Amino acid sequence: MSEILLQGGRVLDPGSKRDGPGDVLIRDGKIAAGKPSKDAVVVKVDGLVVTPGLIDPHVHLREPGQSAKETIATGTAAAVAGGFTSVIAMPNTSPVADGPNTIAWMRQRAKETGVAHVFATGAISLGQKGEALAPIGALRQAGVVAITDDGHCIQSAELMRRALEYAKMFDLPVLDHCEDKSLSAGGVMNEGKWSRILGLPGWPGIAEEVIVARNALLAELTGARVVCQHLSSAGSVRILREARARGVRIDGEASPHHLCLTEELVEGYDTNFKMNPPLRTAADVKAVREAVADGTIRFLATDHAPHCSYEKEVEFDEAPFGVVGLETALGVYLTELVHGQRMALADVVSKMTNLPSDYFGLGRGTLNEGAPADVTVIDLERKWTVRKEEFRSKSRNTPFEGRELKGRAVFTIVGGEVRHDLDGRAPKK
Amino acid sequence: MSAVWHQKDLLSLRELSVDELNQVLATAKVFKEILGRPIKKVPSLQGRTVVNLFVEPSTRTKISFELAAVRLSADVVSLDKDSSSLRKGETLSDTAKNLEALQAGVIVIRHRSAGAAHFLSRRLKASVINAGDGAHEHPTQGLLDTFTIQERLGKLEGVRVLIVGDIIHSRVARSNLWALTKLGAKVTLVGPPTLLPKEFAELGVKVAYDLDQELEQADVINLLRIQHERMVQARLPSVGEYAGLFGLNLDRFKRCKPGVLLMHPGPVHRGVEIASELADGAQSVILDQVTNGLAVRMAVLYLVSGGRGLGES
Numbered sequence: 001m002s003e004i005l006l007q008g009g010r011v012l013d014p015g016s017k018r019d020g021p022g023d024v025l026i027r028d029g030k031i032a033a034g035k036p037s038k039d040a041v042v043v044k045v046d047g048l049v050v051t052p053g054l055i056d057p058h059v060h061l062r063e064p065g066q067s068a069k070e071t072i073a074t075g076t077a078a079a080v081a082g083g084f085t086s087v088i089a090m091p092n093t094s095p096v097a098d099g100p101n102t103i104a105w106m107r108q109r110a111k112e113t114g115v116a117h118v119f120a121t122g123a124i125s126l127g128q129k130g131e132a133l134a135p136i137g138a139l140r141q142a143g144v145v146a147i148t149d150d151g152h153c154i155q156s157a158e159l160m161r162r163a164l165e166y167a168k169m170f171d172l173p174v175l176d177h178c179e180d181k182s183l184s185a186g187g188v189m190n191e192g193k194w195s196r197i198l199g200l201p202g203w204p205g206i207a208e209e210v211i212v213a214r215n216a217l218l219a220e221l222t223g224a225r226v227v228c229q230h231l232s233s234a235g236s237v238r239i240l241r242e243a244r245a246r247g248v249r250i251d252g253e254a255s256p257h258h259l260c261l262t263e264e265l266v267e268g269y270d271t272n273f274k275m276n277p278p279l280r281t282a283a284d285v286k287a288v289r290e291a292v293a294d295g296t297i298r299f300l301a302t303d304h305a306p307h308c309s310y311e312k313e314v315e316f317d318e319a320p321f322g323v324v325g326l327e328t329a330l331g332v333y334l335t336e337l338v339h340g341q342r343m344a345l346a347d348v349v350s351k352m353t354n355l356p357s358d359y360f361g362l363g364r365g366t367l368n369e370g371a372p373a374d375v376t377v378i379d380l381e382r383k384w385t386v387r388k389e390e391f392r393s394k395s396r397n398t399p400f401e402g403r404e405l406k407g408r409a410v411f412t413i414v415g416g417e418v419r420h421d422l423d424g425r426a427p428k429k
Numbered sequence: 430m431s432a433v434w435h436q437k438d439l440l441s442l443r444e445l446s447v448d449e450l451n452q453v454l455a456t457a458k459v460f461k462e463i464l465g466r467p468i469k470k471v472p473s474l475q476g477r478t479v480v481n482l483f484v485e486p487s488t489r490t491k492i493s494f495e496l497a498a499v500r501l502s503a504d505v506v507s508l509d510k511d512s513s514s515l516r517k518g519e520t521l522s523d524t525a526k527n528l529e530a531l532q533a534g535v536i537v538i539r540h541r542s543a544g545a546a547h548f549l550s551r552r553l554k555a556s557v558i559n560a561g562d563g564a565h566e567h568p569t570q571g572l573l574d575t576f577t578i579q580e581r582l583g584k585l586e587g588v589r590v591l592i593v594g595d596i597i598h599s600r601v602a603r604s605n606l607w608a609l610t611k612l613g614a615k616v617t618l619v620g621p622p623t624l625l626p627k628e629f630a631e632l633g634v635k636v637a638y639d640l641d642q643e644l645e646q647a648d649v650i651n652l653l654r655i656q657h658e659r660m661v662q663a664r665l666p667s668v669g670e671y672a673g674l675f676g677l678n679l680d681r682f683k684r685c686k687p688g689v690l691l692m693h694p695g696p697v698h699r700g701v702e703i704a705s706e707l708a709d710g711a712q713s714v715i716l717d718q719v720t721n722g723l724a725v726r727m728a729v730l731y732l733v734s735g736g737r738g739l740g741e742s
Contacts, residue, residue, distance in 0.1 A: 193628045197443065199543040199565030199600060268551075269544030313522050315542035317563070 002416065003027050004426075005036045009045035009377065013052055013367040014346045015354030024050050026373040029416035033369045043411065043425050045377050049345070052353040052365050053085025053374025053414065056326065058150070058175075058229060058253060058301035061087070061118065063109060064102070065094025070306040070394045072109050076116040078304070078326040078393035080419040083409025084352075085374035086117040086362060087304075087326075090150040091128070098123035098134040100142035107143060115419045117374070119145045119362060124163045124174065128152040133163060140170050145360040148175035150229060151276070155181055157214055164224035173225045173360065176215055178236065179277065183207035188317050190263040190278045198266060200316060203278050205233030212236040216243035219250045225359075230255045230303045232277040234287035241296045251359070253301035254292045256325050256332040257399055260285065265399070269316045272399050275305070276321035289336070292351070293343045298359070300351045302329045306395030324393050328386055328400045330378070334407025338380070345380070377411035384408055434732045438550045438557040441566040442607040450575070450608055456728035456736075457576050457721070464500070464724060473731055474503035480533040481507040482524070483560070485541040489695060489719065490560050490569075494537050497726035503535075521545065525552045535733060538562070556733040564598045569729055570694055571604025573722040575612065577714050578649055580721065581690055586613035589646050593618075593675055594653030594702060596625040601653060601694045606634050617643055620675060623664040640675050644684050651692040652677055652702040668701055677703045682712075690714050 004026040011022040025032045025040070036042075061075040070078075072089075079087050089106070091097030097106060103120050110118035122139030126132045128149045136147055147167060153176060154160045160176075167174050184207035189195050191202020212228050216239055219226040231237060231252045243250050257275060262282050265273045273279060291297040305322025312319050333352075337343040357365025364372045386403045388396040412420035433448040442450070463471060479498040483491050491507060498505045521540075525548075528536055535556045538546050543563035550557040561567040579585050590609055596602045596618050609616050610633045617635040618625055630636045637643050644650075655671055665671050672678075677691065682704070691703065691713045699705040708715060 191626075193631045196597075196626060196628045197603070197632065199563050199603060201564075269547045310520070310522075314520055315540070315548060316544045317542045 003032075003036050003040035004413065004416070004418070005040045005042045006045050006050050006375065006377065007042055009048045009050040011050045011367065012346060012349055014350035015052070015366040016368055018367065019346055024367055024375060026375065026413065026416050029373050031367050031369055031371045031373055041427060045411070045425070048410065049378040049380055051349050051376050051378060052367050052371070053412070054083045054330065054352040054376050054409070055086040055356040055362065055365060056084045056302050056304070056329070056352070057088045057299050057356045057360065059087040059089055059304040059326065060092065060306065060322070061089045062306060063093065064105065068308050071113070072106075072118060073113040073115070074392060074394045075304070075306070075326070076110070076114040076118060078324070078391060079116040080412040080414060081392045081409070082327040083330045083376040083378065083412055084116060084326060085376065085412060085414045086119065086364060088119045088121060088145060088360065090148060091121050091123045092151045096123050096128050097121070098126050098128065100135070100138045103139060103142035103144055116414050119360065121146045121148050121175065123147065124149045124154060125159065130154045130156060130159060133159070133166065136163070136166050136172070137170070140172055145362065146173040146175050146227070148177070148229070150175060150177045153177045153179040153181065153211055157218070160214070161218050161222065164218050164222040164226065168222055168224040171225065173227055175227045175229055176211065177229050178208045178211035178215065178231070180207045180210045183210060188274060188278070189266045190280045192263060192281060194263045194266060198269070200266070203276070205235050205280060205284065208233050208277055209235040209239060212239045216240070216248055216250050219243070220246070220248045223249065225249045225251070227251045227253060227299070229253050230258065230277060230301065231288060231291070231297060232258045232280050232284060234284045237287045237291040237296060241291065244296060251299065252291065252297040253299040254288050254297045255301055255303045256329045257323060258285065258288050259292065260332060260336045261399055271312045271314070271316055271319035272323060272397050272401070274316060274319050274321055275303070275323050289342055292337065298351065298355055300329070300333055300348070302326055306393055307397050309396055312397050323397050323399050324391070324395050327391050327393060328398060328405065330409055331384065331386070331405030331407055332400065334380065335405045339406050373413055373416040375413040376409050378407065379410045380407050382406070382408040382410065437733065438546070439568050439729050439733055440546045440550055440557065440559050442568045442571045442604045443566070445611075447611050450611055453572055453725065453728050453732060454576050454579060456732060457572070457724040460727040460731070461721065461724035470500050470502060472502045473736060474498065474501040474734055477503045477534040477734060478532070479503045479505050479535045479537065479730060480528055481505065481537045482528070483507065483509045483539040484545070485510070485539050485561070487539050487561065490539060493719070493722045494560060494726050497723055497730055500723070501727055501730055503730070521548060522552060525549050529553050529555060535730060558729055558733060561600055563600065565600055566604045567600040568604050569722065569726050570601050571608045572729070573718055573725040574605050574651065574692060574694070575608045576721045576725055577692065577718050578614070578690065581714060581717070582648060585609065588614045588648045590614050590616050590649040590651060591619055591643055591647045592616065592651045592653065593640060593677070594620050594624065595655055596620050596629060596653070598624070598656070599653050605651065606632060610634060619643055621665065641681065644681055645686070647685060647689060649690045649692060650677060650685070654694065654696065655698060655701055672701045676701055677707060679704055679706065682707055692718060694718070
């Protein structure tokens with residue numbers, strides 16, 4: 001029997017409406033009740049916030065096939081360092097996770113090498129080509145928690161409709177990277193004043209909004225659950241809000257960079273500010289923040305997208321899209337949303353715990369007795385500076401380098417095992 | 430005017446101050462005078478190496494830079510994509526490191542990607558001159574156009590300049606609008622909305638869609654090249670329709686001011702952007718632009734290499 005007692009913190013478990021001083025006892029990998037034994041490892045967490053382990057519903061772990069960028073081992077190490085105990089991995093690996101064998105391999109690999117829980121998604125279409133449906137039933141049996149062609153929005157409205165109809169049969173969520181390719185074609189940054197100044201092809205907000213509108217209509221038609229990923233524009237937010245008000249089962253994600261960074265950062269052609277969808281205007285950032293705060297956008301999602309330095313150190317239009325996010329996300333959320341007086345801490349934590357767990361059926365995201373012992377301890381007041389050299393991720397492509405953040409995960413427990421201990425709180429065994 | 434130039438590079442005109450722009454123009458004026466002498470060569474860059482790295486094909490800009498460097502007595506090496514390792518998949522970053530190792534003093538880069546000159550400048554101790562990066566800027570073209578206007582009209586303040594055509598893809602338009610507006614000219618961009626997005630109005634210029642309404646006030650009309658291959662799809666119904674709406678034909682010319690200057694960065698599509706007679710006519714300064722390009726590029730090579738004093742007056 002192994003026991004850990006997190007003693008003296010503020011216990012914040014939004015799913016069970018718990019928020020107050022208390023201890024959390026972990027016994028044999030589960031949250032436990034009652035008194036600790038005399039052998040329990042006591043970890044003092046005075047002045048810190050103890051929450052259910054954080055969940056990131058949108059990461060790229062790059063394995064199989066792109067292990068120069070990231071592996072399940074390094075990606076989950078980055079996750080726990082950032083306070084995340086569970087991640088949902090996108091299927092744009094090599095090969096694409098469009099069949100049960102790849103899913104089975106990935107889940108096995110995660111079991112062997114991961115230090116956080118990894119939940120799989122499968123592709124919507126074979127090879128993420130947007131032409132023919134992937135074996136969605138078989139993917140579900142193999143354990144995927146959602147299907148998505150992330151990075152490759154399905155352009156055919158007809159195929160998207162059939163995918164939603166089919167997924168509805170299993171009530172499996174469908175996640176969509178909203179991008180009308182005919183409108184975004186060649187675009188590498190937001191279309192607007194700065195793309196005109198810099199002479200870079202624009203990726204306009206309308207290319208996202210057209211697909212969000214399509215998805216809202218198809219979600220209404222089919223009754224399927226749809227998540228519009230990493231929303232970036234004020235127009236998308238408005239469409240999402242209107243659809244939800246009508247009771248459509250459509251949701252959205254917001255990513256850390258879209259909550260605080262804007263298009264003019266591209267001025268120096270630094271490819272660490274190149275992501276898809278691109279950074280937009282201050283008005284878009286404001287709209288995304290408001291939608292996160294009022295619940296229109298249900299999820300906070302990093303879209304952690306590691307790339308090798310040599311891949312990013314090229315001409316701006318040639319560089320791959322994407323930035324890493326797992327190790328900076330919590331700090332950004334806390335700085336921008338909580339310390340920025342836009343949201344209560346409990347609401348931010350809820351978006352990273354019970355809300356994604358309930359939506360995707362992960363069976364965690366709570367500190368109730370018997371729940372898996374995934375726990376994150378947060379120092380709300382900790383000021384720190386982002387230094388990419390300190391990342392546990394294999395990649396360094398962050399747009400937050402040198403940024404001062406307030407709030408950080410200092411202690412992370414996954415399934416009862418201490419996986420991150422920034423200040424050396426746990427007694428050495 | 431005192432010497433204010435302290436830039437290692439010339440990457441964009443947007444990033445230059447009014448004083449810096451004026452210093453380039455004044456320096457170019459001195460070099461233009463030298464070009465009129467029987468012996469056109471000066472020893473300013475003797476012993477220095479200028480590398481022309483033309484990753485995107487170009488004829489006139491490359492020749493102009495080569496000649497400018499030769500006139501300054503520099504050693505000149507020109508590379509294009511086919512004769513460099515870029516062809517073999519070498520990255521621009523590695524090419525840059527190799528040029529650094531060869532101790533090139535000035536790199537002149539032409540590249541299809543916006544920001545390529547910035548990319549090099551951050552990685553090199555050598556001076557970098559942007560000879561055109563994608564749709565971003567073509568600073569020496571903007572300078573030579575500005576120089577030509579100032580030379581012909583004797584001023585820039587209050588001069589009304591129309592820039593007509595494919596603005597969205599034009600690095601020439603971008604460099605022109607920064608130099609001209611900083612120096613007090615009034616710039617109007619004209620073209621169809623598909624080639625002239627409304628956000629340009631946020632950059633201190635007027636955006637207009639009807640050439641006929643703008644003609645009569647113009648002191649200068651700069652007609653940009655229309656790239657047929659790229660345009661005639663979703664952005665333009667046909668080249669003929671473009672010529673009808675935005676081409677400078679003889680009827681339109683009759684309504685222009687008598688002393689209007691007609692400019693074109695070349696190569697000209699006669700009968701599309703401008704009537705053939707007008708391109709060769711008395712108001713055309715198209716060949717002056719080419720000559721002035723040499724003087725401007727000498728000035729830029731001289732200044733980024735640390736030259737001082739020539740532009741003082």
